[in-house]
Structure formats: structure tokens, C-alpha cells
Amino acid sequence: MYLVVEGPIGVGKTSLSQRLAARYGAELKLEVVEENPFLAPFYENPAAFAFQVQVFFLLSRFKQLSQLSQGELWQGSVVGDYLFAKDFIFAAMNLKDHEFSLYNDLYTQLSPRLPTPDLVVYLRAEPEVLLRRIEKRGRPFEQAMRAAYLTDLTGRYDDYFRSYRGNLLTIEAGAIDFVGDFGQEEQLMGRIHAALGSLSAAD
Numbered sequence: 016m017y018l019v020v021e022g023p024i025g026v027g028k029t030s031l032s033q034r035l036a037a038r039y040g041a042e043l044k045l046e047v048v049e050e051n052p053f054l055a056p057f058y059e060n061p062a063a064f065a066f067q068v069q070v071f072f073l074l075s076r077f078k079q080l081s082q083l084s085q086g087e088l089w090q091g092s093v094v095g096d097y098l099f100a101k102d103f104i105f106a107a108m109n110l111k112d113h114e115f116s117l118y119n120d121l122y123t124q125l126s127p128r129l130p131t132p133d134l135v136v137y138l139r140a141e142p143e144v145l146l147r148r149i150e151k152r153g154r155p156f157e158q159a160m161r162a163a164y165l166t167d168l169t170g171r172y173d174d175y176f177r178s179y180r181g182n183l184l185t186i187e188a189g190a191i192d193f194v195g196d197f198g199q200e201e202q203l204m205g206r207i208h209a210a211l212g213s214l215s216a217a218d
Contacts, residue, residue, distance in 0.1 A: 016093070019094075020032045021137055029045060030193070032045065044080070069118055070118065098132065102122065106119075108167060134183070136207055138188040139169070184210045
């Protein structure tokens with residue numbers, strides 16, 4: 016099983032991925048975020064650091080996920096907190112002209128080499144919910160994030176998943192507290208387990 020949790024910044028991807036990995040005894044693949052040396056400068060000056068931040072993410076995510084193409088998936092289940100395509104979503108927001116063209120060439124070459132998840136759980140929430148959660152978790156480099164940026168990002172995620180062709184389960188994460196409420200966590204786990212079960216039945 017290869018299961019991915021995806022959604023915009025602050026929606027709870029990592030928290031849910033950790034719970035799912037523990038529940039299924041799966042290997043946990045978390046995206047590299049704070050190790051990106053260009054991220055903090057990017058939030059302060061997006062135009063100057065957008066290309067560097069995107070290429071760092073593109074290559075680090077490809078390196079991590081390419082391990083799954085080399086047999087790791089056959090050794091057991093994997094749960095990840097990002098989809099490789101998320102990198103393109105952010106790049107389309109942040110890059111312009113020749114920078115985006117160069118990035119797109121790199122992405123197009125790398126993307127087909129990676130495995131497709133058996134199921135993607137898309138956590139979505141409105142921008143005001145994301146802002147509250149971002150403030151609560153307190154990463155310093157995220158505190159300058161604007162509501163307009165999150166509105167744009169949420170819209171792009173929605174657009175992407177409207178045309179997603181893989182197996183998808185969409186969860187309105189703004190309406191539930193699966194971190195602080197055990198009952199809601201169990202309900203969410205039940206929905207995901209049922210979605211995975213339906214895939215097995217289809218096989």
C-alpha cells in the first residue's frame with residue numbers, strides 16, 4: 016500500500032500521516048520543509064527566492080520518492096505527507112516566464128519516474144482555518160504568510176484535484192479536529208480504511 020495525504024499549508028497533513036503510519040505499521044515519508052535554506056528568505060522576498068526554493072523542493076522530493084521506485088514499496092506499506100505534483104502547484108504560483116519554463120522541463124523529466132499512490136487523501140480547509148492553524152503551530156518563517164496567498168493556494172489545490180485521475184478521498188478538514196478529538200480521529204480513520212478496502216475489493 017502506498018497512501019498519500021495532501022493539502023495546503025497548515026491543514027494537518029503531517030499529523031494525519033503520522034497517525035496513519037502508526038495505524039497500519041507503515042513506513043512514514045515526510046517532506047523536507049525546514050531543511051530548505053531558501054524557504055525563510057522566500058517568505059520575506061518571494062520574487063527573489065522563488066526559483067531556488069522550488070528547485071530545492073523538486074530535487075529533494077524526487078530523491079526521497081525515487082527510493083520507492085527501487086523496491087521499498089514491495090517491502091511493506093508507505094504513508095507520505097505529500098504528493099510529488101504538489102511541487103508543480105507551488106511552482107505555477109511562484110515562478111514566471113523563463114524560470115517556470117526551466118522548472119517545467121525538470122518536472123516533466125522527473126515526474127514519470129515515480130510511483131503512483133494507491134490512494135490520495137486530500138485534506139482541504141478554508142484559508143481562515145489554515146491561518147489559525149499556521150499561527151498555532153508557530154513556525155517562525157510561516158508567520159508572515161498572507162491570507163491572499165493561502166486563498167490562491169487553496170484554489171489551485173481544488174483545481175488540481177477536480178481533475179485528478181487517481182484514487183482520491185476528499186476530506187473537509189476544517190470541520191473536524193482529528194488531532195484533539197479522539198472520536199473524530201476514529202471517524203476519519205474509518206473513512207480512510209473503507210476507501211482502502213474498496214480498492215482491495217475492486218482488485
